[in-house]
Amino acid sequence: MSGKNKYQNRRDFVKSVGKLAVALPIGYLAWELVPKTTAGEFVWQIDPYSCTQCGQCETNCVQTVSAVKCMHAYEMCGYCDLCSGYLRMGVKELNTGAELQLCPTSAITRSFVENPYFEYTIDENLCNGCGKCVKGCADFGNGSLYLQIIHELCVNCNQCSIAQSCPADAIQRIPATKPYILKEGYKTDES
Amino acid sequence: MNKKILYIILFVLLIWNAAIYAQQRFPKPDFESGYNYPEYQLTDPRNPAWEYIDVVVLIVVLALTTRFTLKTRSRKSILLISLFSLIYFGFFRVGCICSIGAIQNIALALFNDGYTLPLSVLLFFLIPILFTLAYGRQFCAGACPLGAIQELTGFYSVKLPRTAEVILSTVPYIYLALSILFAATNSHFIICKYDPFVGIFRLNGPATIMIFGILLLISGVFINRPYCRFLCPYGVILNWVSRFSNKHLTITPTTCINCRLCENSCPYNAIIPSDILQEKESMIKSRKKFILYLILLPAITLGGIFFTQMFSNDLAMVNQKVRLANELRMERENGIKAISIDAVTFKESGVTLDQLFAEEKVILTRTRKGAPWVGGFLGLSLGIALLLTTIKKRRDEYKPDQGSCYSCGRCFEYCPMHTEKY
Ligand code: SF4
Ligand code: SF4
Ligand code: SF4
Ligand code: SF4
Numbered sequence: 001m002s003g004k005n006k007y008q009n010r011r012d013f014v015k016s017v018g019k020l021a022v023a024l025p026i027g028y029l030a031w032e033l034v035p036k037t038t039a040g041e042f043v044w045q046i047d048p049y050s051c052t053q054c055g056q057c058e059t060n061c062v063q064t065v066s067a068v069k070c071m072h073a074y075e076m077c078g079y080c081d082l083c084s085g086y087l088r089m090g091v092k093e094l095n096t097g098a099e100l101q102l103c104p105t106s107a108i109t110r111s112f113v114e115n116p117y118f119e120y121t122i123d124e125n126l127c128n129g130c131g132k133c134v135k136g137c138a139d140f141g142n143g144s145l146y147l148q149i150i151h152e153l154c155v156n157c158n159q160c161s162i163a164q165s166c167p168a169d170a171i172q173r174i175p176a177t178k179p180y181i182l183k184e185g186y187k188t189d190e191s
Numbered sequence: 192m193n194k195k196i197l198y199i200i201l202f203v204l205l206i207w208n209a210a211i212y213a214q215q216r217f218p219k220p221d222f223e224s225g226y227n228y229p230e231y232q233l234t235d236p237r238n239p240a241w242e243y244i245d246v247v248v249l250i251v252v253l254a255l256t257t258r259f260t261l262k263t264r265s266r267k268s269i270l271l272i273s274l275f276s277l278i279y280f281g282f283f284r285v286g287c288i289c290s291i292g293a294i295q296n297i298a299l300a301l302f303n304d305g306y307t308l309p310l311s312v313l314l315f316f317l318i319p320i321l322f323t324l325a326y327g328r329q330f331c332a333g334a335c336p337l338g339a340i341q342e343l344t345g346f347y348s349v350k351l352p353r354t355a356e357v358i359l360s361t362v363p364y365i366y367l368a369l370s371i372l373f374a375a376t377n378s379h380f381i382i383c384k385y386d387p388f389v390g391i392f393r394l395n396g397p398a399t400i401m402i403f404g405i406l407l408l409i410s411g412v413f414i415n416r417p418y419c420r421f422l423c424p425y426g427v428i429l430n431w432v433s434r435f436s437n438k439h440l441t442i443t444p445t446t447c448i449n450c451r452l453c454e455n456s457c458p459y460n461a462i463i464p465s466d467i468l469q470e471k472e473s474m475i476k477s478r479k480k481f482i483l484y485l486i487l488l489p490a491i492t493l494g495g496i497f498f499t500q501m502f503s504n505d506l507a508m509v510n511q512k513v514r515l516a517n518e519l520r521m522e523r524e525n526g527i528k529a530i531s532i533d534a535v536t537f538k539e540s541g542v543t544l545d546q547l548f549a550e551e552k553v554i555l556t557r558t559r560k561g562a563p564w565v566g567g568f569l570g571l572s573l574g575i576a577l578l579l580t581t582i583k584k585r586r587d588e589y590k591p592d593q594g595s596c597y598s599c600g601r602c603f604e605y606c607p608m609h610t611e612k613y
Contacts, residue, residue, distance in 0.1 A: 007585060018435035019324070026320055026432075029297065030313075036300050037310040041239035052539065054532050064395050074228040078217025114224040121229065142215055152234035155285045155393060158292045159380035165511070167536035179236045186215045 041176040044160040048146035048183045050170035053131035053138065057147055060162045061129070067153035068129035068162065070107070070122045073183040076144035079117035085137030085145045086110055086120055102132050124150065146183045242311035245284060249315065249334060252276055253322045256333030259600070260440045261326060266600040269332055273339035281336035281392040290315050290330065291337065291425040292382050294367070295374035302375040302557075319425075323432045327439040331419065331429060332598035337388050338419055342599060344408055345415030348458030356460050359421040360595075364572050367424035368565040369506075376557045378510035387418060415458040419597065430594040440591060440598045443606045447588030453605040454589065461596040465586045481581040488574035495570025496563040503562035507555050516551035519544060 046057070046068065057068035088102050101108065107126035113119050122133075122145075129147060137145040149160075149171075163171035174181065252272060259268040280289070288296070293316035300308040319330035331338045351359075366382075373379040383389075387404035390396025411417050419426055433439070442453050442462065449465050456462070499506070507513045515533045522529040523544070529535075537547065591602070 011584070015435055019437075022324060022432050022435050026317065026324070029301075030317060033297065033300055033308060033313055036304075036306070037308045037313050039310050041236075041242055041309050041311070042307075043236045052536050054536060056532065062390075062393070062396055064397075071231070075219070076215070079220045080217055113226050114222060117220045117222065117226075119226075119229075140216070142217055150234060151236035154236070156236060156287060157383060158287045158289075158296065159383050161384070164379065164384070167511075167515075167531075167533040168540065176236055176239050180233055182231075 042173045043151060043156055043176045043179045044149050044154065044163060044171055045174050045179070045181045046146075046148055047170045047172055047181060048148065050168045051131075051134075051147055052168045052170070053135035053147065054167055055131055056165050056167070057162050058128050058130040060165050062157060062161050063153060063155065066129035066162075067149055067155070068147050069124045069127045069150050069153075070129070070131070070134055070145055071148045071183070072120065072122055073144045073146065074119075076142050076183065076186065077120070078142050078144075079113060079119060080141065081116050081118055083110070083118065083120055083137070084140035085133040087136075089136075102136050104128070104130060104132065108133060120145075143186070144183070148180065148182075151179055241284075242309065245280075246311055246314045246318070248279060249318055252334045253319065253329050256329045256598075257322065257326045260329065260332055260598045261438060264444060264600065264603050266603055269598075269600045270343065272333040273342055276334050277336050277339035277343065279336075280334070281340060281388070285389075285393045287383075287389070288312050288315055289336065289386075290319050291335075291423060292380070292386070294424060294428075295370055295380045295382055298371045298374040299377060303377060320428065320432055323429050323436060325437050327436045327593060327598050328429050328433050328596065329598060331426065332600070336392065337386075337423070338416065338597065340388055340391070340408070341411045341416045341418060342597075344411055345458065347413050348415050349413045350455070350458065350460065351414060353460060356420070361573070362421050363424055363427045364569055366422060367427045368568050370424055372506065372558070372561045372565050373509055375561055376507075376510060376554055378507075378513075378554070378558075382424060387422075416597065420459060420595075433596070434594045436593060439593050440596065440600070442589055442591060442602045443608050445608045447590075447606075448608065449588070450607060451589075452607060453602045456602040456605040457591070457596075458601065459595060459597060459599075461592045462602065463586065463590055463592050465588050465590075466583070467587050477581050477583055481578065484574065484578045484581060488571070488578065491574040491577075492567050492570035495566035495568070495573075497566070499562040499566030499569075500559070503559045504555070506562055506565075507558040510554050510558070512547070513551050513554055516547050519547065 058066050061067050086102060086108050087100055105126045105128055107123045107128075109121050109123065111119050111121070131147050134145045134147055137143055160171055160173075172181075252275065256269065256272050259265055259272060288311070293312050296306075296308055296312045297316050300306050319334065322329045333339075370380075370382045373381055385400070385403075387400065387407045389404075390401045391404050391408070407417055447465065449467060451464075453462060454464060508517070511533065515531075515537060518529045518531060518534050519537070521527045522534070529538075591598075
């Protein structure tokens with residue numbers, strides 16, 4: 001040390017003080033945060049029971065055709081002839097004309113199963129996640145249609161941009177080990 | 192015909208009972224034709240193991256960059272590794288999670304007990320900082336996809352006047368402070384929302400952000416690394432850590448002979464000229480300034496604290512809940528009908544106003560607590576920056592300013608001194 005000049009000594013001192021001042025908070029951060037970490041990862045999912053089909057999913061996803069699609073819980077479906085998720089309210093005729101359909105992209109196909117039941121399937125490539133059918137089904141049907149984030153399309157944003165604007169706080173971060181929240185049962189009025 | 196009437200009656204009945212969640216209104220059909228329920232093909236999310244592969248790649252890239260900047264001193268290799276990072280971290284992993292955005296997860300985890308932080312996010316935040324502490328901003332030089340896309344497109348360099356540079360480079364401080372405040376109060380992730388390049392990495396994104404990104408890239412062709420210099424909040428952290436780094440890139444491989452050839456080579460104004468050729472301000476004058484700024488320092492800090500405290504309610508408005516509560520309060524007090532989606536949804540949800548106001552109060556108190564820190568931090572940074580301008584270190588060589596140097600290696604080729612290549 002004695003060989004160095006005064007300036008050098010002072011500079012070295014400032015530098016080691018600075019280093020300490022920087023290293024300490026970093027160490028503190030690590031010490032504080034490591035207990036709060038998990039080795040697992042998270043994905044975003046919609047809680048179908050809180051979702052109000054407000055339409056934000058269609059427009060607020062960072063993907064320009066939303067990663068949210070309509071899914072169908074077939075086991076909850078009534079296979080109705082007059083499907084309130086498929087047809088506009090108040091239609092007089094029962095046919096499959098596009099102008100009678102609720103879905104703006106005609107993503108839902110209706111196929112005859114047996115009298116009087118019809119199966120409704122959603123083409124994910126066409127669906128834009130607008131939730132119109134889901135609303136129709138939830139309001140007047142069994143609520144077997146629901147919106148969900150499809151992982152193949154979702155880029156798993158650090159903060160889901162729909163979650164940021166979802167008025168019902170329905171979008172949640174869930175462990176990636178069980179990556180889907182599927183609709184599997186009815187909820188009663190009380191719950 | 193009969194069936195239809197039945198349905199219509201059913202509809203009318205059911206309207207009264209319309210609930211947003213599933214209700215069994217129609218019985219499950221008894222299929223006689225042996226119909227089977229279709230199976231869903233659920234696609235899995237990306238395997239979580241990738242996150243750890245990413246961490247390993249990050250470490251390898253940082254180590255290689257360190258080698259290229261400090262040892263082999265090859266600008267070409269630095270560009271190649273940037274290209275790799277751009278492709279891998281940018282286009283392949285589509286941008287999330289990045290170290291810059293991780294700031295918010297860290298803040299959220301630090302101030303909210305309910306939030307679990309993925310280990311990989313913590314590592315993505317810490318590893319570049321540790322490398323910076325050891326070797327300077329290696330992350331910016333070679334690993335950051337945002338830095339890489341700008342470095343690789345910065346073909347011409349137009350230097351900004353120093354004053355413009357100084358004024359604009361205060362923006363990242365404000366951005367950093369606000370992003371931490373908003374993340375800590377669980378209000379918004381602004382870094383992610385306004386990340387200009389993530390849309391380009393995904394080749395898909397909201398139009399406004401795409402346009403912003405492209406404009407930034409175009410301006411970056413001339414005014415290089417605009418995001419890094421005038422926006423990046425992580426850059427603020429790295430800047431300060433880098434100032435005290437153990438080792439740092441040097442312009443010359445041997446000793447500086449003060450030939451001034453490198454003086455204008457840095458597009459980022461990061462080269463501090465040697466002052467042996469310049470006249471110095473008198474000691475007395477700079478000491479006087481030093482004392483003045485030292486006295487001003489607490490005043491500026493306090494000013495910052497008061498300033499942000501004054502606006503803490505406005506800052507809280509970034510939070511969705513607070514906005515909703517305000518809207519509903521307006522409706523109750525002034526009769527202005529609340530018609531936003533949030534308000535409509537809230538009214539259907541059955542949560543009471545009091546519950547909402549209680550929640551709002553929690554967020555408000557937290558923002559009020561946090562806002563002075565934002566102002567204090569900004570004031571203090573400004574004060575320290577002023578103070579530092581008065582401290583004139585004697586310099587007998589051309590050196591990069593360790594804080595703002597990205598270790599990009601552009602200045603290497605300007606130095607006439609050479610050693611044998613490795
Ligand atoms: S109505 Fe909307 S949500 Fe339903 S299938 Fe069509 S596009 Fe998808
Ligand atoms: S995480 Fe991103 S991509 Fe996925 S649904 Fe949300 S906004 Fe869309
Ligand atoms: S300043 Fe920010 S954006 Fe630029 S390279 Fe560094 S971390 Fe990346
Ligand atoms: S290595 Fe640093 S000083 Fe040299 S040109 Fe790049 S940013 Fe400027």
